[in-house]
Amino acid sequence: MPDIISKDGSINADNWTVVARPAPGDSLDLPEGPVLIPMDLWIAGQEHFSGRTDVGVWLESHDEPEALDGLVNELPVIAVNFPKFSDGRGYSIGRLLRERFGYQNELRAIGDVLLDQLQFMKRCGFDAYALREDKDASKAAACLNFFSNSYQAATDTDVPLFRRRAS
Template sequence: MAKLIRNRRVVADNWLLLELGAGGALPPVPAEGDVIVPLTVWLARRDALAVRLGQTGVWLDSNEGAETVAADLRRLPLIAVRFAAFTDGRGYSTARLLRERYGYSGEIRAIGDVGRDHLLNMQRCGIDAFALREGEDAEGALQAFEELPASYQASVVEPQPLFRRRVAG
């Protein structure tokens, strides 16, 4: 099983990530087990997927925003947000919108080009699970959460900006 960080712990990953086939062909979805399907698959077959044995999550590519699944959130135990490259920051907005605007409380998982130095901001935007890219040291990456403990902004993990926390304190 691949290693995953979830809620700041290294855990085994039981989810199978399905990709689109060549030319965007929809992949077959196994009848059992937990799977994360591409958005296109979800949109095309969500009613069929809802009755399969095993859980079904969806993954959003960098250009697929939170609004694409906003109506389905209660049926989705997991939404993965793909970072095509760590420099592509769209996923941060996607995660934040899922949490703050649409009130999503299931797992949001970062997939793709996910490395240690990006975990902190991802977490602040509401991502709580991280499928690290190849070659990353998952145990070592946990230290990243200890960096920069103080912050100015409101975020998913700290809903009040510092200036309101100061007044309250």
Template sequence: MPKLIKNQDIIDDNYQLLETAPAADQPLPEGNLLVPLADWLENQQRYANHQGSVGVWLDSHEEPELLASQVQSLPVIAINFPQFTDGRGYSTGRLLRERFGFLGELRAIGDVLRDQLFYMARCGFNAFAIRADRCIDDALNGLKDFSETYQAAVDQPQPLFRRRMQAE
């Protein structure tokens, strides 16, 4: 079973990522599923009857507004980072947390590397599917690269100067 970093622990990934949805005349795979946004929007009734949990994954160009009214019903929302240099997923993560109030698992998938984890966590991600050719134990250390942050973000809404003023 593949591994995943979730809430700063390495755990088994109990969701199967569907790159494409099965045809309507084929049964869905058993267990928990992460399905493409377009398919989920088109076939919500089919997924509502599924025995396992169903989460949704968005590609980097897809807008989180499409999920706005339904984010609280989803246990997992995954954002695809198709390549290291594509940063649109950071904004999507922040929007899901801050504007739409998503409280569930926000997972980074795709080209996810150690160097990105700290910044992804600042944007609200709490789960990371590390690229298969990289060491997940080393990647976990990426969440601790910096001991203090200056700017406000999802994980720390107060900037450093305000935190220092409150401490005095």
């Protein structure tokens, strides 16, 4: 079972299974236990999945989180896939889910997640991270708090540094 890193830097077993998108014409096959399914399939089968605490969704970096408007807090976990290191669209999705849509539950980063991205993901509202398999999870706690102060406002503080210094 892979590990998941919490925003406090603790490492825990990840009991959520990311279910890949089925091939065209195939049906969605859910394994036992908590699962993360593609967002559009959850929306299409919402009457079957609504209220379940063992079904969450994952979004690709090109998915529009607006599709979950009004529904986000029905989901125990929302994961955002970072398909490659240089694709930053997931950061925007995280901020939108937290700030515009008011998502309160676990927001998880999956895919090509590297240690040097963790603090930036945390500032955008992510609170769980599935590191790429070739990375050392024991270094995550240090990477989550690498900077003691940040200049910009974000989901972790709504006051920029110049205003914090003035008060």
